[in-house]
Amino acid sequence: MRKPIQRLLLIASLISLMVIGKSCVDALDFIGETVSGQVVIYGLFTDLDSTHIVNVGITRNFGLNQEGLDNALVVLVEENGQVHTFFSAGGGEYRLENFFGTPGKSYGLRVSIGNEVYESEMERMPEINAEDNVDFRFTTQLLADRINIPIFEAFGTSLIPNISEPVFLRWTAEETYFWPLLNPPSVGFPSPEPDPCFIQGMIEANRINLFSSVNSQTRTLELFFGSRNVDDSFLYPFFVTVNQYSINQRTFEYWDRIRIAISNQGGIFDTPPAPVIGNIRNPSNPEERVLGIFEVAKVRKTRVFTTSNEVPFFLPDRCRFVVGKPINEYPIECLDCERRAQGKRTLRRRPYWWVFQ
Incomplete structure (x- = not known):
């Protein structure tokens, strides 16, 4: 039986990009059994007139760390079909500037890595904040x-x-x-x-x-x-x-699963947490498990x-x-x-x- 610590994968290389005026990517924990070669994609697109960031990587060393990929093509897709291309900033980070979301409209993410294409579901940006x-x-x-x-x-x-x-x-x-x-x-x-x-x-x-x-x-x-x-x-x-x-229900449920998985670390008899899968898929290979999520949010600071x-x-x-x-x-x-x-x-x-x- 594997030790509980081996059941937890903490990928700190999806760094905190907490820059005022820019999109904020949290230090994200991917929990569960992982293997080398899994694709990792996390992006946050908001209504802020700022730089929006997507991180693209792949797990290495039996899933215990992540390596950024700089050869991907990353595009934002609007509900009307228009696309906006992110530029590579190195280290697996991709940035989109001079464009921001409109509450009430839907957006998706498309990431091409070699011959494989990964797509998020279209996510509607909420219209209210607390x-x-x-x-x-x-x-x-x-x-x-x-x-x-x-x-x-x-x-x-x-x-x-x-x-x-x-x-x-x-x-x-x-x-x-x-x-x-x-x-x-x-x-x-x-x-x-x-x-x-x-x-x-x-x-x-x-x-x-x-x-x-x-x-x-x-x-x-x-x-x-x-x-x-x-x-x-x-x-x-x-x-x-x-x-x-302000997020949609699907994104809320993703973060809630992350929260539960993080707290499920109490002892050797805990149920091993399942990998937390978001809204990104490989249409040509539906069985491939892609880590991360493309999040569309209305922000209040x-x-x-x-x-x-x-x-x-x-x-x-x-x-x-x-x-x-x-x-x-x-x-x-x-x-x-x-x-x-x-x-x-x-x-x-x-x-x-x-x-x-």
Whole structure:
């Protein structure tokens, strides 16, 4: 019998692309027995005037990791038959710009890999969103060794519209914080000012918040979006963006299966989770199991921010300039934005919404 850990495949290479103004691809967990050579496709198309992203890959090493494919042809298909071609950005990532969805219309995805063609079902973009209210708090968490650590939590409520048609929603939360790079005084001609560094990432990427109005009379929903440790990320303005995706029932059921599979990890006698299959098929080979989903969603973003004045904990500033201290004695993250980000997204321009009111 295989161990339970061998029943779970976590493909982290479908990276979190949490960029404001761009489509957001979650760190997606593909759960279940997989084999080498399975096609992996995940895409998100929204009503935002932004860059829409599709990831295309194939599982390698007995299904334990994924390799991006750069030789695919990826097109968006409108309900009227018009198509829009994505361009390859490398690493299995494909992007579509200067086009966005219209609520009420349907869209599909077609991906050609060699002689094989993979198609999603046509998905209608919903026409409504709920009204979110987002807040945050600072608290502590007691560890097993009786040490309290400072924690930041994001939570809120959602007012569900009272309409006759079913409402299906999911939420993700992301963080964005400013990280100034060390710029010590120079002798002689002044050195150029370092570019600003904004770092973005998911807050609890594997947390799946879902709601369905089917068989529910709830109109005010309490939500917990996630938590993270309080560290020097909070020395400067720290934003939380909650993305609410209004989706259709088929997409909701896909994410609900992902949620159930993630939680089904309790012990050796758990039923092995079946692979979660989405809405993408190979018409010429219906038996082929394709991992992933093409998601069509109407999006609403809600943002809150905090500053160091609101943090009730001491925040050490390891990058504070000290006269006479050699540069090589500062942590490398004080000098390098990417080293600080550790794989998270970095921006070198201030986001348009970086406004304090």
